[in-house]
Amino acid sequence: MQKIHNLSKNQKIIFDLIDKSAEPMKAYAILFNVQKKGIKAPLQVYRALDKLVEIGKIHKIESRNAFIACQNSSCQISKATAFSICESCENISEISNSKLSKYLSNFSDNSGMKYSKYNLEFFGLCKKCKSK
Amino acid sequence: MQKIHNLSKNQKIIFDLIDKSAEPMKAYAILFNVQKKGIKAPLQVYRALDKLVEIGKIHKIESRNAFIACQNSSCQISKATAFSICESCENISEISNSKLSKYLSNFSDNSGMKYSKYNLEFFGLCKKCKSK
């Protein structure tokens, strides 16, 4: 049973912005965009981002320091994330592939580590950029 | 046939430092450590780091903004990297698992993307921290 999170005012403003964006957004781009809505300081943005990541509404693309809305309705917690990143046009999208996620969620080695979370970023060329 | 890279002076100083370190090192920690060797500015560090990453001598742990020496002798280019990160003690190590790397290197989906590189970070608790 999933917990429904009622977003607070700032969280909602920031989530809506990211959710509508065609690309991942960076924190200060978000800040710039929400200043007219009364969010003035970086910390207000980062606090909302932290919470949104924690509850799985958005994900951070670590290699880009950018945030993207979760595109996987079943993904309520950011504990198993995979992204594809075009190194030419920077188009980024979340990969929803159940074989991949099963493989990685079940991965274990002989290190004695208990893995509870992963983040995977694939890089390459998208269809468009390949054919240029 | 692998290309042998002769490291330049700064690259060598910085690689040796990272290679000797028990943990991944952050850029400004590196800078602090090499100042006595004449490397004075952040950019000198970042340039060497960029090159060392490019030729696969070190890897960047994206979620930590830290750099670790490559622990996989066959890994001359950072195009297929996987790490395990203990969220309690922050112990980090490179995963060398041929099944995993084969699986990911061969991964493809129906997005039309041609993947040429990936970076995977697993999070969890290491043996020691689990038993606390």
Add this chain to the structure above:
DNA sequence: TAACAGTATGTAATAATATAACATTTATAA
């Protein structure tokens, strides 16, 4: 409903991470 705990907000200052721009030097290869 009052009191409490937990969560969220506001604000200022600053820390940590990374790059731009430009001049010069060193190494590599034609």
Add this chain to the structure above:
DNA sequence: TTATAAATGTTATATTATTACATACTGTTA
């Protein structure tokens, strides 16, 4: 040996993220 690429040095600045502290809101339960 001369041209090209790679590396260095230096200053300034851009970008990303957190600390510290005060206040306010929200939901629970006594």
